[in-house]
Amino acid sequence: MSEQLRSSGGFSETGERELAGLVRQRVVARLAAYAGEREAAGLAPEDDAARQTTVERVLADELSAHRRVALGQGRAVLSPAVEGRIAQAVADALLGTGSLERLLADPGLENICVNGCDVVWVKDSRGVWRRERPVASSDTELVELVRTVAARAGDEERRFDRGMPRLNLQLPDGSRLFAVMAVTGRVSLTIRRHRYPAASMDELVRLGVCDRHLAAFLRALVRARKNIVIGGGTNVGKTTVLRAFAHEIPPHERLVTVEDTFELGLDTDAVVHPNVVAMQAREPNIEGQGGIDQAELVRWGLRMSPDRVIVGEIRGAEVIPMCNAMSQGNDGSLSTIHASTSRGVFTKLAAYAAQSPERLSLEATNLMVASAVHFVVHLGWDASGRRVVDSVREVVDADGAQVVSNEVYRPGPDGSAVAAAPVRPETLHDLVAAGLDAQQTWSQGWGAAS
Template identity: 80%
Template sequence: MGETLMPPPGVVPAHGEQELVLLVRQRVATRLAEYAGEREAAGLPAEDESARRATVGRLLAEELGAQRRLALMQGSKIIDAAVEERVAQAVTDALFGTGSLERLLADTTIENICVNGCDVVWVKDAAGAWRREGPVAASDAELVELVRTLAAGTGGEERRFDRGMPRLNLQLADGSRLFAVMAVTGRVSLTIRRHRFPAASMAELVRLGVCDRQLASLLTALVRARKNIVIGGGTNVGKTTVLRAFAHEIPPEERLVTIEDTFELGLDTDTVAHPNVVAMQAREPNIEGKGGIDQAELVRWGLRMSPDRVIVGEIRGAEVIPMCNAMSQGNDGSLSTIHASTSRGVFTKLASYAAQAPERLSLEATNLMVASAVHFVVHLGWDAAGCRVIDSVREVIDADGTQVVSNEVYRTGPDGRAVPAAPLRTETVDELVAAGLEVEGSAFSFWGVG
């Protein structure tokens, strides 16, 4: 292989700062690999990320210092401090996987990052306002390489991203969810959804204004009474956060099996709240189109793992049937989410997924299955002020032919937030009281149980 000719240290390449970034990155990466090899030869363990970052910082400082000294010796223009800082940041970002996305991921006020090509970058903050940011890569080709680097750096198997597999869905190291597409769009596009409240609780939902204390106490009792709950809502309305809050109320002695298309819940990472968790993730087919494992199959596997509860991150297809079977066969207290525009629409969505499953259940059979499996539907929406809120809670009663019969115990009020409506069934109230719901002398007197 021929040797790449590079300008001498201390001289900014003729084409500018970007070329300097590439040059320094190459040299630091080479020295980093040599240093790792030396440690291995000496029988030393590989550095953890903190130590590796410190090593990269030291090598960067040495490279930039060498450039300053040689520039003085050769009478060349010395790079100013601002350029050095930008070069160091760009090299550090590139070597640790997220490239120029690092500065956006480091901003805790950002909820969504949308990249419509390397230089068309939009972010949305927690208040819902969009703003444009600078490029995250020098070209779309470099953006593709960045996405592939991210895929290679995630735990477990490497996920493809090419014309043969033009989509990529994965979880970043900080818990953010990334979805990227190429070939089917005019330019490479990626979307990153941040989870600002990874360790949510019912108290946190109250603090955030998602629900009031009265509704929070009801929902807590539903979880503790082992009611099967489906959480519905639109995109980016906070379904995963609410599911995490519900899971926070599950006793730590219970064994959980979580099933997701892409790891996102992270219940297995909190070994204090949930010490006995098996987290499973669907797998894409290999290049020959074989080896794929979907969520429906994982639900079936999960039922053989002695779970107290099965949690499906998001119902989106054929897994609806094994999930309902799990809920109605002794795994009460199971949780899942689903995309739906209304709480009643959750039943329509469940039926449409069941109709597409290999079992091809009729609508009547599907409704009977849902009515025997799902106890409550909790729906999220937006209030009049544009805040995420729970806007409806339904208790499933029965099935009647083409309809699932339910009582809307909390309905959408004038401001978009849930307000008390139809009473719970007496037997349900008794179960919730046994699970710790306090009704005597409380605001639940509107149901006639105080």
């Protein structure tokens, strides 16, 4: 036991972190020695469960040794609260996500933003930001924490250095982490939480995203195999709504999902969706080789006999193969896109198509979109700051530089969607065949609006 460890008594938060670091070093050294003994004996490396048990045992031994030294020297032992925090910090660093673990364990947080190791801000479910304690003792330690998390995230190579100054990955709890360095003044990372990983239409109604009449209409759109693009701003709940739509897809259908970073998790519930292939884009390796973008994955997905193709978010060139998928027999496909209004979705689709290798003209893009997309569902914020569906558009046709659409639900006085113009008769026929109560929808919606 080092002198610094022996002499620790009552101390500040900084001293507590230093002691946790010393305990961690001793635990790591013992774990390395233990692993070497197993290898020398010809034993296989421990699996995750066995490693956790070993870490907990060695950590308990080190803290017990610290208590014995303190008692032998006539000093006060660590209080249970301090010892518990040190044990948690060491366990989190070796088994979890380090100092971020305490924030990830808080179910009330939606966003965790770290603008340097000691500038930490979190946003709760009410949309309120507050400052939190540091997550590392230095930015260098923060970089190592991010690299450690990345190494545990999967089998793919996940670099984070000056040569690859950004990192995008999914944490074990489904949260999404994005980190950046070198191009910012300090190392920064953002974690977006998904509070409703198993969303459904009923859950959207409970959360106030839509009322039960609009939910019935949206449910019918999915069951009638309408191609839908979900638009909205950052952090407005597009992924949650996409999950709720997917929840309405019959379990006998085969799904292929394409994402930049795994978030949807449709392949994790074998009861709701037993036949799913989930694909994730891949960054190039250190030699600049092996990168696979979403556009290529969509093309691959079409060869896998899917009933529907789901693209987590349209970000660029994948717009063209996605529209091709929607217009060549994979009806009922879904995707999301960043857009500030429902009409703005068409502008974003055209912009991405113009930047793709095909370099489609605006007129060609609009014809493609009109033949592929049936509905646009847009999310926004109501007057009280709550996430809501604020607009639904039925795509009708293309007319040169414009996509012709019919806003069947528009923003009401409080910002949430209210019935506007009815859908086309042939569309209503499809929705009724999919289970929509036309009489109730008319009386509660378009009939009341007229």
